[in-house]
Amino acid sequence: MAIDPQFTENREQVDSHQGHDVWGPVEEPEKLGIHGTHVAVDFDICLGDGACVEDCPVDVFEWVDTPDHPESELKADPANESQCIDCMLCVDVCPVDAIDVDAGRT
Ligand code: SF4
Incomplete structure (x- = not known):
């Protein structure tokens, strides 16, 4: 399942983190929601592959630890x-x- 491109309509902003929005639902540690708005990452889909972190020409991404998340801990x-x-x-x-x-x- 891919990130929902209509997430700003289908989800609610529930928090902010490091200056960007977090779109719920969030129930830590299993559900972490979508981080960001212009650049949005669905933390519940992210596998911590790292291709985006390595390839982004302007270093938009930073690793965060997400212990006990079912998909990945980064x-x-x-x-x-x-x-x-x-x-x-x-x-x-x-x-x-x-x-x-x-x-x-x-
Ligand atoms: S790789 Fe970096 S600059 Fe390019 S679209 Fe993604 S976040 Fe933006």
Whole structure:
């Protein structure tokens, strides 16, 4: 299952983390929601593959520890989403389609 590109309509913003929004539901440690808005990562899909962290030309992503999450204990957090240049590389390389980038969404 890929990230829902309509998440801003289908989910509620429940928190913020490192300056970006978190879209619920969040029930730690098993459900972590979607982090970010312009650059959105569904933490409940992310496998911690790391391709986005390695390939992003402007270092938008930072690793965060997510102990006891069923998919992976590391997530790629869009900590610097305001730096995004909309190249779409992260969307293309993510093996599980956990990332959605929308230049019109802030
Ligand atoms: S779209 Fe490009 S610049 Fe933006 S987060 Fe993804 S890889 Fe980085």
